[in-house]
Amino acid sequence: MSAGFDLRGLGVSLRGRPVFSDVTLSVRPGEMVGLIGPNGAGKTSLMRAALGLIPCEGESSLAGLSPAARAKTVAWMPQAREIAWPVPVERLVALGRLPYLPARGGLPEADRAHVDRALARLDLQGLRHRASSRLSGGEQARALIARALAQDTPVLMADEPIAGLDPAHQISAMRIFRDLAGEGRAVMVSLHDLGLAARHCTRLILMAGGGVMADGPPGEVLSPGRMARAFGVSVWHQETEHGPVFQPLEVVE
Numbered sequence: 001m002s003a004g005f006d007l008r009g010l011g012v013s014l015r016g017r018p019v020f021s022d023v024t025l026s027v028r029p030g031e032m033v034g035l036i037g038p039n040g041a042g043k044t045s046l047m048r049a050a051l052g053l054i055p056c057e058g059e060s061s062l063a064g065l066s067p068a069a070r071a072k073t074v075a076w077m078p079q080a081r082e083i084a085w086p087v088p089v090e091r092l093v094a095l096g097r098l099p100y101l102p103a104r105g106g107l108p109e110a111d112r113a114h115v116d117r118a119l120a121r122l123d124l125q126g127l128r129h130r131a132s133s134r135l136s137g138g139e140q141a142r143a144l145i146a147r148a149l150a151q152d153t154p155v156l157m158a159d160e161p162i163a164g165l166d167p168a169h170q171i172s173a174m175r176i177f178r179d180l181a182g183e184g185r186a187v188m189v190s191l192h193d194l195g196l197a198a199r200h201c202t203r204l205i206l207m208a209g210g211g212v213m214a215d216g217p218p219g220e221v222l223s224p225g226r227m228a229r230a231f232g233v234s235v236w237h238q239e240t241e242h243g244p245v246f247q248p249l250e251v252v253e
């Protein structure tokens with residue numbers, strides 16, 4: 001598996017307005033990175049720029065890859081996830097194998113095994129023949145995570161992948177992302193749930209004020225002063241026998 005990805009001096013302006021500038025960071029295999037920050041801080045823009053999907057200043061090791069190489073290097077789950085076509089769930093998940101398939105013919109046995117594993121991991125076997133457009137919002141989100149897993153890439157980037165999932169599926173999805181990192185992949189997910197970020201990420205990158213405000217272990221990044229400056233909230237944070245518990249409390253002036 002390749003070695004994560006690197007961003008150097010990355011900056012994005014949209015319609016002439018700078019969103020963020022001068023972001024330099026590397027994400028290594030084994031890291032489960034939570035990208036956090038208030039609405040509009042530039043989390044989506046950072047990931048899209050890193051992938052080469054929008055114009056930007058600076059360099060990204062992913063953006064320079066050919067489309068074919070990039071599809072085998074990074075699985076991308078965008079925030080918008082309406083599934084308009086009524087394809088069966090298993091076919092939607094099988095689309096994750098597209099970068100590996102010959103131009104003609106069906107799905108080879110080995111690729112089918114990837115699809116079956118992804119369906120099982122996301123608890124979707126019972127829905128595999130259902131039309132994807134007839135899933136609930138949370139089920140669609142799980143099907144799209146399964147598609148990204150089937151792609152079996154060394155890097156995974158996901159924009160708010162657990163938004164709209166129920167608590168059990170949020171926790172399972174975070175565990176899956178963490179396990180994928182544990183297998184040696186580089187994982188970056190944007191999140192608004194700071195409690196889940198604190199519990200499941202090995203590293204947090206906090207975007208605010210036009211750049212990266214903090215980057216490090218969750219316990220350091222989620223300091224009360226920084227949470228007040230970045231999000232305008234007071235917080236409660238405790239290391240417990242169940243792991244870190246982090247809860248935003250009140251809006252502060």
Ligand SMILES: Nc1ncnc2c1ncn2[C@@H]1O[C@H](COP(=O)(O)OP(=O)(O)OP(=O)(O)O)[C@@H](O)[C@H]1O
Binds near residue numbers: 014019039045046
């Ligand atoms: N197509 C666009 N044209 C102009 N401005 C845009 C465009 N897309 C996003 N923006 C602006 O860029 C800024 C960053 O947006 P971005 O979606 O990257 O933030 P975010 O941190 O992902 O936000 P959220 O948490 O709300 O999803 C925002 O101020 C947004 O209004």
